[in-house]
Amino acid sequence: MTYVNVLTVLADPTRRAVFERLRSGPATVQQIADGLPVSRPAVSQHLKALRDADLVRHEPQGTARLYSIHTPGLRALRDWIEGFWDDALDNFKVYAEEKNEHR
């Protein structure tokens, strides 16, 4: 149920802002925090949540840590949507046919 984590994690606005920041390329915690109206520890906490959801990853760079996008998170969410979409369309077709028979 990793898509569940992705949904809950991406629901928060500032956490989504952190994620969107990495859309334009990797960045350190400081750099991310400088572009946002929250403290650096807050950013660290958000990054932890994003990591747990497989949405970002980090690699050490001196004393800093360079964060970047990680694909498995979004991939999981996308796959869930596809599956949902297919089911919904199928069942909608069945429903429409039943409705037609009833008139």
Added chain:
Amino acid sequence: MTYVNVLTVLADPTRRAVFERLRSGPATVQQIADGLPVSRPAVSQHLKALRDADLVRHEPQGTARLYSIHTPGLRALRDWIEGFWDDALDNFKVYAEEKNEHR
């Protein structure tokens, strides 16, 4: 920014359960509430949120209202993911090349 609504709306577990219930076909508020451990008004509130996010729609059926999946919501989320994905991959390519030059 309709994908924002979709994310925030689908983050709640019971609201997601309501949504998933409609995956297998249309249902009334009562039917949905009977399958969940919350009160009927709670379900009504969740359905309102899902409607505002274009995730479900309803049509009157006697005194009841038949709810079903509506595609624009999930479509908006899917499109956002696609765009994000493309940008992230492009910028990751740029970053990888820069990294290569530096050794």
Added chain:
DNA sequence: ACTTACGGTAAGTCATGACTTACGTAAATG
């Protein structure tokens, strides 16, 4: 018309979680 079934809305309660400050740790720099 009266009653019953089905839903939406209001108001109030309570828990979750997002933020802050304070503190501890690890790597570079002098």
Added chain:
DNA sequence: CATTTACGTAAGTCATGACTTACCGTAAGT
């Protein structure tokens, strides 16, 4: 080896939002 820089974690505060009960409107059945 002391200092600085960059992060992560802990503890405590506060607001958001999910739930409940109570109430009101509306359409069908008798």
